Amino acid sequence: MAACVFLFPSARCLFDEPLQVTMTRLKPNQEVELRASATDEKGKCFRSWAVYRADHAGQVDLSRDAPLRGSYRGVQPMGLLCSITSEVSHKYFLKTQALSPHQVNLSVHDRDLLLTQETNHRCILGNGVQRQTVTEAGFTGVLFTPPGPGPFAALLDLCTFLSEKRACLLANKGFVVLSLSLYSDPKVDRDTELHLDQYEEAVLYLLRHAKVGSAEVGVVARSKAADVALSLAAFVRGVGAVVWINGCCANVEVPLFYRQRQLLPALRPDMSKIIKTDSGAYLLKPATPIPCSEAHLQTVIPIEKASAQLLFVASGDDLHWDSAAFMEQMVERLKLHGKNNYEAILYPGAGHLLEPPFSPFIVSSFHGVAKTAVLWGGEASAHVAAEEHLWKKIQEFFRANLKCDANQAKVN
Template sequence: MTSQVRLMLLPSARCLFDEPVHVKVAGLRSRQVVTMRARSTDERGVTFRSSASYRADGSGEIDLQRDPSLSGSYVGVEPMGLLWSMRADTLHKYFYKNKALDPHVVKISVHEEEEEEEEEEGRMLVEVINERFLLGCGVSRLPIKEGNIRGVLFTPPGEGPFPAVLDLCTFMSEKRACLLANRGFVVLAVAVISDKSANVKEMHLDYFEEAVNFLQQQPKVGSKGVGIISRSKGGDVALSLAAFVPAVKAVVWINGCSANVAIPLYYRKRHILSPLLFDTSKVIPTESGAVIGKYVVNDPLAEENKGSLIPIEKAEGRLLFVASEDDLNWDSKAYMEMMVERLKHHGKDNFETVCYPGAGHLLEPPYGPYCPSALHGLLSFPMLWGGEPRSHAAAEVHLWKKIQEFLRTHLSCDATQTKARL
């Protein structure tokens, strides 16, 4: 490595997962072209990489907030492009970073441009490790096994009181919950579908109501009600809770359905919603081997499916509907429009909507690798999730701020919010 070349991550090479870093290079030759690379390995041992070529200015400096990538995994000015553009060497891989205790470690390096052998990495000039922590300073992580509840509770430092949020993960992940806790929320993450219940025959709303009640009993919780954040299958469970459980005061619904999907729903020993089924013969194959599932789910407005429609007009809390216009997993925007029409028909105005053109199904906290396709959690084939990488990454940054503002606004609490710290 060349000692005079300096790679700086500002304000620090250690940060929270959802914080941007300012990447700068100094000590290069005037107008020198170099390749910048990023590399990270996920919890399953899969390595993800990105690369981009940059030209230094007359002073031998590169500033990713100012300078465009000339070629590589992305082009143009993208300050965090090295992170969101990382891809695995093989197709259909999702970046698994679901455990809160270990940081997301990214190795960022600068290499001499190799013109003759483009596949080979040029000589490394400098490398810096970016440690991106999920769990902020003072945030407690507590696995929960109480009653029927199986989840993980994250609590911010300080006396509170804090607003309470239930994170309905379709499959268990601690990432979103602990990142919200860093921002001043008490968050309980629970899985809608556990590994042992992939073939579950029925679902009971009582289980999730128990989680809501558990949150309200936490000593640092000051909100009178509970918020819910959800995506995909978790979305219809969240809406059902909003409709049937008065303690639910705010719901973030991300790329879900307007009906109860796939599994019959029961509440207090009574069948309340029929399952909206799907027809896998309607999947659209693609050359990559992944399929488009957007039109697989049956029409929830068809007469025979009306028993699956969630009576969201019963919800007294606030609803934030988030739809990606390029969601290829299912037709989220159409479902959102159905719900808006239904609420307006019932004279309700307790909702707001956000649409993201160019974004795909997997909207997550920002700065993780964009995932174009991966093996579906319940099906035996890879799914194309949709989205154009740059637009999708921008949507995640915008949405993450929007979610926090929405939950803070609609969960009444006297908490003094403190800035998350490492």
């Protein structure tokens, strides 16, 4: 009988759902190579591989068996999917659009002989979730609404560059989610200053939405967008919960304005301190100072003004900037002001790019603002585990802190 590869529960699933991969009808103790490949939205091909030895029954189960060699080590059921990389250095797997699934082709080989193959369709847009582009006074974004009348809790997903993936996956869980980017709108110049007003308009838009039942909005953001999320909570009404992921405790890069008045000057990186590594990618972490000196204190966001519940998430191996130190400074500031509206999580082996679970792990890629290849940090297995844990934590946090009459959001 011919060899088979099975994908359980189905070859078609949601992007953030784990997959059990098994190979059957092999010879006892046969060594086979399982290969994975996927093409991103720029047409770049990413690949991974691993060699396994079948058991006495001629079976391999990735949830049980570690590879003998390959792109990942140890027992990791999703290790092959998370370890796909480009043959070209410093490439980011670009998957930002929600309408098309992330397709991973799996093939089983005995040396050069193809034994069997299957395709995993990892959908971002769940059944019944509606996607629409929203253009309002001051902002353009993408809105995702769950099926049914609601009411649902509302989330604002702030991205440095527009990506629909996280927003849509959260909508699958029963949230109304609006995705906005800081830098993707070509009509807006944010290289010199940033204005909170457009994000306030986004908050108000969500609170007016017919399906929204929460009295306040949750905000989730990473990197530069995370300090904007904190500023929203500190200066704008209507924000009830914030998930800050590997951001800064200060207003980074450009001055922040609100209602035609400057709120905060910019904490500017010193690019003379970046380090070029042997791989050709730069280490940016030394460039952004910890804002402890008198010269930098005015850039620090006064988060003690925020009434929102705050979830701080930092990676211990973040090589973009020292997010763990920034988190520690925020915690100390809140303690100093007698505040206890926060929770802090440190993921020791994770890197900067914490994504929804089962995303390809990216060590380095082109930085859209720095305009060069940079190191993001992270040890693969620790980073992947952190993403899986954080994803459930985000859902639990928003469900607990955004009260809704009939909140249908569920953690899966």
